[in-house]
Amino acid sequence: MAHHDRRGLPVSTRSGRAAAHYRDGVDLLLSAWPGAEDALDAAIAADPGFALAWAARARLHAMRTESAAARDGIAQAAACVARAGTERERSHVAVLSLAIDGQSGPALARALAHLESWPLDALILSLPLGAFGLFAFSGQPDHDQARVDLCERHAHAYDSEDWWFTTSRGWAHTENGAVARGRALAEHGFSLRRENANGVHALSHALFEDGAGTEAEALIAGWLPAYDRSGILHGHIAWHAALAALERGDADAALAIYASHVRPAVTAGLSLNVITDTVSLLWRLHAYGHAVPAGLWDEIRAYATPSFAQAGFGFADVHMGLLAAATGDRAAAQERIDALTALVEAGTLAPGPVVPAICRAALAFAEGDDAACARILEPVATEVVRIGGSGAQRAVIEDTLLLALMRAGETGKARALLDARLHRRPSPRDTRWRAQLTA
Template sequence: MAPLDRRGLPLSTTSDRAAECYREGVDLLLTAWPGAAEALEEAVAADPDFALAHAARARLHAMCAEPAQARARIAAAAERVARRGIERERSHVEVLSLAINGQPARALERALGHADAWPRDALILSLPLGAFGLLAFSGMTDHDQARVDLCERHARHYDADDWWFLTYRGWSHAENGAVKHGRALAERGFALRRANANGAHALSHAMFEGGAGEEAEALIAEWLPGYDRSGILHGHIAWHAALSALERDEPQRALAIYAEHVQPSVTAGLPINVVSDTVSLLWRMQAYGYKVPAGLWDDAKVYSSKYFTKAGFAFADAHMGLLAAATGDKAAAVARIDALTDLVAAGTLAAGPVVPAICRAVLAFAEEDYAGCVRILEPVAAEVTRIGGSGAQREIIEDTLLVALMRSGEAAKARALLDRRLHRRPSPRDTRWHTLLMA
């Protein structure tokens, strides 16, 4: 009898050792936990022709922003699965190959079809899910709902105690507005496997969306010391705690967390997280009226100069636009806006015109043209979801609009926006602003 993966799917290896290491490696990959690379390399060593072990290693390389290594390993997987693989494994490798080789739309289509045929193939089902998944970066406005729909379509295929599925099902519901239900699911998943950075992350998001920032900060303070600093989500989970402190009007606490865990010199996070976390936290501080210590913007700019230099990745483009505006690099801001405008005209930017609009708006904000910022950003506010990421990450754009409304004298519009935000997610910061506007 062929060995099975963690969820009962057959594996085309005759090596029990390779199968054991593969199961462990995928578990660690799905938890963003250190040790996944070593486990998957052991699987390959035990059976060099085991295609799925090569494919999972390729996926990990891609997650860690190592594209050349990812392409080489998925090519190795494709060569092996063609010689010795079953139908499910051939489809599995094909989906990952499309994603790794820069064909996200086709990868999404194939991943959804694969999930319909083999819903318990968690590694492939994971690709459309999450803040940085194929659905989030598809350019859709309703990707939050699409993730819920995907999870609910396949929920019957997962055991009630499947920690991975509970985590992503919970996160999807919380992001889509069913915060209480989503948090309960995420809490169950996290309780089943606490050595799970994606679990701690999902629960932090659910708490944020429920206005329970202090609970999230307490959770992170208790849990984070047990997560090695080499973990790719270490800095980002700490960013959530800094965000909570900033909402409570504790900028020094936020800066202390930033200095210890988030800034480029101390984090082993993925470039997309490091760029977005540093830029968004510093922008928020500045926009809220706090002083950003000397050197922090320069450090963020030096780090970011190595990444996302080419326009076309909407989530990164928005943050690179924020960085250029905040550091007074108007030439870089204009160059990115022009490149994005060209992509929109060519019909090759999935997220569409909202991306250059965000970059123009934040440039106006940085130049203290608050009325201009409002004029650009207000008409496209409902389209910001197209850039992907999470609600907590995208809120920076709404924060910018809100501050611009207040500073341009649009008090009635600012109050209306705050009313909607407080109804959706109460926060100490918004409560303070609302009180000031009502005075």
């Protein structure tokens, strides 16, 4: 009897139990829901020669930065698929092998080619998508549009009731500026499967971009208690609620959420999420004029330094630059700036010169040199998208530029930037700042 994955693609296993566990495991992986590890381990136990189960398990290890286990798992998958696997399965394993090996450019190219033949291979389609996907970290200035193009190219293959694709498609449109369409798709995808952390995440982004922060807070407050703290997006989704609270000026609420869900000591999130969420939220708090409680910056520095000491990952580098600037560690900030500049000169830093520029601007801002901060950031403002992540995450850089302009007395430039932001994304904080400039 032939067995298939959730979307009808054949899988090479003789075990019906293994196939069922695999379908469940991939569903849980794509929804960032706890239990994927157990389901995939059960699939492997039922059929130790099941290549795709090994590959999915390796992908999960890689997401958690468990590098050695990821490499071992994908090697097992490659050995299994060489003995008994279809052309699709061999290609599937090859794509994941490149991604796990850190060969992002070749992995993206091979994933796109793979999807031309097998667009329903959702695990492979997931790789270029998302804020931390292969497109986002490619350094391309048009990666938001590229995700939309990819989703639309393959939309014909997916049922309109496919919860994963509908959610992913919605997120892509939201990030590319089609907020109404993105929100509608995200809401529909979330309604199809509520036990889906990626679903509520996509919807949170849509609400942020739609200026509906209070709706985002209500959504998260009602949903998050049912999502176990072991879920990799638990802390990040709580960060969205904290960000919404801060947008409306409630620093105490933001800090309470941070203390309960976001700080390194309480979250089981991915290390990249942990460092970027914590740094960006505390940076905003301080920049907006609120006090950051003693010890919080030190906790982040202790957590981040072992994992992100080496320069070369632009999105992390930006946040490490903010961290060094915020803690007054000029030596660490300059060391990273110098290392990043060398990588730019060597042509090996995907996002390019914008990364060291942001770090230099952050240092100037932290040291009170607002004019220098604005002078550095203004020419590269349109290039910030190259660092990847989401619009909500990158907004901290635009906030820094805006505040630097305001404090440096560049009222006309600040007013123009605020008007553009309010047109693009209504915000109670921007409305208050706009009123201050016209008072």
